[in-house]
């Protein structure tokens with residue numbers, strides 16, 4: 332081995348000393364840990380940062396997606412078998428939630444420019460049973476949302492934006508998550524900011540917001556803004572208002588502790604994104620030296636989630652992953668590759684229809700990008716690639 336190894340994990344301990352102290356101070360002074368004023372404070376601060384009217388803090392991005400689908404089903408009276416268009420490469424719970432509500436996932440291949448839908452295939456998958464297009468802005472790349480909106484036209488199709496990997500990505504200067512009816516974010520450990528576990532539902536639509544509040548917390552009427560309480564108290568005088576349930580719900584609330592952490596992280600998110608993007612630019616420059624071997628996507632408005640390798644020759648993918656691993660660099664598939672290869676989704680797999688998802692599956696992997704990735708690590712990566720490709 333010619334190069335001295337560096338440990339480069341997918342993610343490091345993102346909670347620094349100052350944040351530990353903030354959390355300890357909070358614990359010492361609070362007598363309330365369950366969802367309360369800090370959660371509200373985070374929601375207000377997040378809405379301001381994100382540029383939306385309403386935000387609902389939940390315990391994961393998957394929970395955000397779960398309640399979004401459930402509430403849209405209620406609000407728009409979707410029926411079993413109604414169709415939701417989903418990408419073939421995204422996080423698995425985007426698909427699970429569609430199935431869990433008896434809706435039909437209609438899979439569309441992705442494109443290799445921004446990793447969202449293959450827009451031409453998307454057009455052919457819209458039918459009179461399509462109720463929603465559930466798009467993912469994948470690995471920080473903003474989708475061509477105006478093309479999607481153009482395809483929808485005047486049809487009553489809900490546009491859901493999964494922004495779980497794309498906090499702060501922009502389209503013409505506007506943050507993703509503000510183009511559809513409702514959007515979701517994840518604050519899981521490896522994402523642009525973290526609450527350890529956590530997620531957000533964002534919307535400008537008051538009805539969607541109210542349903543999200545209800546669904547997050549058992550369907551309880553008391554979760555609605557205070558100005559609605561008197562109306563429901565009067566309407567249901569024989570039920571204790573504190574235990575009045577207006578709809579089906581879950582318990583996907585988060586805690587005050589997570590919100591306190593979220594508030595500290597939100598103060599730093601712009602800096603984190605700047606650093607991730609600078610790393611991504613350097614990474615692309617390094618890959619460019621080996622462009623014979625790599626396909627190097629880039630797009631305006633990216634908010635880098637990870638550092639992706641897309642090898643032109645699938646046969647080199649595994650050896651490069653193993654080589655990097657042996658030198659301390661952890662990697663993983665691009666999200667989970669083509670989801671239709673997963674055991675419970677194989678029945679949706681039609682040979683040849685999902686070429687780009689297969690390409691991601693067979694030729695792609697990624698390594699971590701975050702505030703701990705610096706020049707030293709990127710120089711190290713450069714030297715590793717020089718060594719790996721020396722004889723190729």
Ligand SMILES: Cc1ncc(COP(=O)(O)O)c(C=O)c1O
Nearest residue numbers: 391392393422467495496517519
């Ligand atoms: C695109 C996408 N959607 C949804 C999620 C789910 O978020 P969580 O892990 O917070 O449940 C993830 C998780 O990484 C994701 O990458």
